[in-house]
Amino acid sequence: MLITFKTSAAPDVMMLADLAEYLLGIIGKHLSERGVIMHDELPVAIQKLESAVVVDKKERAEHDGRFHEGEEGHEPHEIPIGLAQRAFPFLDMLRLAQKANTDILWGV
Structure with missing residues (x-):
């Protein structure tokens, strides 16, 4: 199922429900049929999501260093899309919604 996030400050953002549920969980929200991220919640939401991206990048770098460093003949494998790209x-x-002081809605 696709979830569409809307705000007057930016183009709509559509994503699959499992990714929407994951990202909303990071910022402390639950995916329901309809929802809102109030403009006063945005600074904390942005900080939480940015922190999660930093942690994900660090874990990916540690994984690559731990499991592939110094391997001879190791064929580079496809790197899965990380949280930074997905988020x-x-x-x-x-x-953009924070700059415009507007809310973000979904399920409308």
Whole structure:
């Protein structure tokens, strides 16, 4: 199922429900049929999501160093998309909504 996030400050952001549930969980919200991230909640939401991205990048770097450093003949494998790439459109929306002092809605 696709979830569409809307705000007057940015283009709509659509994502699959499992990713929406994950990102909303990071910022302390629950995915329901309808919801809102109030403009006064945005600074904390942005900080939580940015922190999660930093942690994810650090864990990925540690994994690569731990499991692939110094391997001879190791074929580079496809790198899965990280949280930074998955969260970017949503994080950008949060930042734009914060600048415009507007709420973000979904399920409307």
